Amino acid sequence: MPELPEVEVLVHHLQPVIAGKRIRAVQVNRVKILQPTSLSAFKRALQGATFRNLSRRGKYMVFELSAPSSRKKFAVLGHLGMTGKMYVQKKKATLPKHAAVVLDLGAERFVFEDTRYFGRMTLDTSALAHLGPEPLGKEFTAAYFAGQLQKSRQPIKVKLLDQSLVAGIGNIYASEALFLAGIAPSRPADSLTRVEQRDLVRAIRKTIAAAIRLGSTVPLNFGPDPSDALFYFGRHPDAVDYYEESLRVYDRAGKPCINCGSAIQRVVQGARSTFFCPACQKS
DNA sequence: CACCATGTTCCTTG
DNA sequence: CCAAGGAACATGGT
Secondary structure: OHHHHHHHHHHHHHHHHHHHOOEEEEEEHHHHOOOOOOOHHHHHHHHOOEEEEEEEEEEEEEEEEEEEOOOOOOEEEEEOOOOEEEEEEEEOOOOOOEEEEEEEOOEEEEEEEOOOOEEEEOOOHHHHOOOOEEEEOOOHHHHOOOOOOOOOEHHHHHHHHHOOOOOOOHHHHHHHHHHHHOOOOOOEEHHHOOHHHHHHHHHHHHHHHHHHHHHOOOOOOOOOOOOOOOOOOOOOOOOOHHHHHHHOOOOOOOOEEEOOOOEOEEEEEOOOOOOOOOOOOOO
């Protein structure tokens, strides 16, 4: 489930696993994943390079590497799309069916698996320039938020998915944050009161921070071959869906609101599902 | 077979 | 040029 919190948890776990590792060979099974970078340019850059650091910006992963001899640093941008996973496994482990990119690290291999191939692993970092502030950063203030919302008549739920407004909110946490703030998803962005703007900033921060905390409690070393796979996220076979159950409205259509018992509703906005409580969220 | 899915980009339309 | 809406991308689950 790659929204900001899932990417954050993955980056936290993956960073120490790949730092200092040198790439011996580059295998690309789906060139589309690299675009707009060409296969040859990607291979040329990564072959022999060493992972130095890994960080996150919005839903993007920023890999910093150093070139073989020159030690010159460069960046690779990663995005998990809808179904992407990145992990390191032993080389004797079976490669997944949809391994888009495989990097030989010696005894281990780095795998970017992506069933639907909506993800990216590319030398083009220009997407970062279009991102709004980090929701947990100090630049995401009520004043900034108010200024941006005033310029738009889009439904607030749709506006929250705009990565240039605030980076990292996806379809799940947009519904969750609006529920926490008590604001109906259909409200035009420019109709929020000053108090609602402030409440929504707080709700976004709280929702994202709580998800990161929860994700951090889920062990990532599981999967088809638990001993040697590091998944970006998921659920431990013994840990019973703890993460999923923490969602208050998302995917709970027809079920009782945890506050008032009313049936949670599902509506479609901008071709995506939105979940909300018609009683608790003010229209 | 139908519909749904955590994301982004591109194309139309106004 | 901008805003808004929707399809497209590709595969799998229910």
